[in-house]
Amino acid sequence: MSDRLDAAAARRAKLLQDLQRNQSAAIARKIRPETAGLWDLLRQVLDPEIPVSVVDLGLICDIRRQEGYVEVDVTFTSTACPAVDFIKDDIRQCLLREPDVDTVQINETWEVNWSSARVSCHGRQEMRLYGITL
DSSP: OHHHHHHHHHHHHHHHHHHHHTHHHHHHOOOOGGGHHHHHHHTTOBOSSSOSBTTTTTOEEEEEEETTEEEEEEOOSOTTOTTHHHHHHHHHHHHHTSTTOOEEEEEEOOSSOOOGGGSOHHHHHHHHHTTOOO
C-alpha cells in the first residue's frame, strides 16, 4: 500500500513540475472555444526539421476566427529559420482543408519570443524520442 502511495505522490510531483515548467506556454496560448478545433488540426503540421507539431513546439501564438476567415499568429525559433515558408504553407493548407474555412491569414510575429519554455509536455516527450532534450 505504501509503495502505491509513494508512486502516486511521485507521479503527482512530476505532473506539477511539468505544469510549472510549461506554465508560460499554457498562458501564451489563447485557446478559445471557437478555435479549439483549429488548434487540434494544427497538431498535424510538423516542423520539417524536428518531427514535432508546430502547436507542441509553441510556434502558434494565437488563432482568431470569424466565420470562414482564420487568422494565425506564428513565431519561429529564430529569424533565420530556413523552414519559415514551409511551415506557413503547411499551416495554410491544413486549415483550408476544413470545410468552413475559406481564407487563412498567417501573421509572423516576433513580439512573442520563442524559447524552450513554450514547448508542451507532449512536445518534450516527442523530442526525447529523437534524442533532443531541453
